[in-house]
């Protein structure tokens with residue numbers, strides 16, 4: 356059922372908190388992949404706070420839906436979501452990427468509650484997600500698997516091996532997202548390794564292809580629900596996003612793929628986010 360205005364309002368409130376938490380976690384960590392951490396926020400919030408069946412009291416619940424952050428460097432943006440969902444205390448985020456912390460820059464599923472896959476080496480997450488989706492089929496379980504990929508990450512050949520396998524096995528229980536923020540590590544994807552026509556590539560690999568504004572909960576909700584109804588093949592949602600979304604001095608700036616924040620930069624970032632959500 357489509358998201359109501361009230362539900363969208365609630366999700367936007369959560370997204371506001373998450374964006375602030377991504378900034379703070381990056382500051383505590385001494386640096387992090389903040390640009391892509393901010394572009395993926397609505398996708399994660401829609402999944403964890405509306406669509407996914409998960410139980411923070413029972414993180415290993417067998418029937419839970421699975422989520423693989425294939426763009427694993429976005430862990431600095433995923434850990435705040437798992438904390439907000441209640442898998443662990445948000446106080447722990449203050450230790451992010453410190454020596455001895457539960458949280459490395461790339462998250463480890465043996466250490467981080469609620470995490471379904473350890474990722475960070477680009478290109479590995481989709482093949483893992485294919486295995487999880489196939490596992491559900493073999494066990495006769497109805498959990499869904501979701502997988503978020505970066506657009507720069509699509510330069511990895513193993514993404515396309517995974518895509519081919521998912522189509523071969525007709526994994527209609529798998530939904531992929533491409534965080535199409537147009538940037539990779541060192542510039543625009545179309546300059547570094549062009550992807551367009553990106554939708555046609557996924558179609559050619561045997562997937563249903565949907566497309567939407569990746570910061571718009573209404574649009575995202577419609578596509579996630581549509582993907583659940585399409586029962587013949589896996590579906591990918593190309594989500595048009597802005598790298599650094601919410602922090603005015605980071606938006607669309609490739610140099611903010613990774614960065615550190617001193618106190619005044621962090622304050623400016625938080626103010627920019629508060630302005631975006633009409634909080635100040």
Ligand SMILES: Cc1ncc(C[n+]2csc(CCOP(=O)(O)OP(=O)(O)O)c2C)c(N)n1
Pocket residue numbers: 388390391392394426428475476477478504505506507508509534536538539540598612
């Ligand atoms: C196999 C591999 N090669 C290189 C890297 C280094 N790396 C980290 S992030 C990144 C760019 C990823 O770009 P994209 O997928 O578009 O991420 P986003 O813009 O969403 O942060 C690269 C090359 C890596 N993590 N893994």
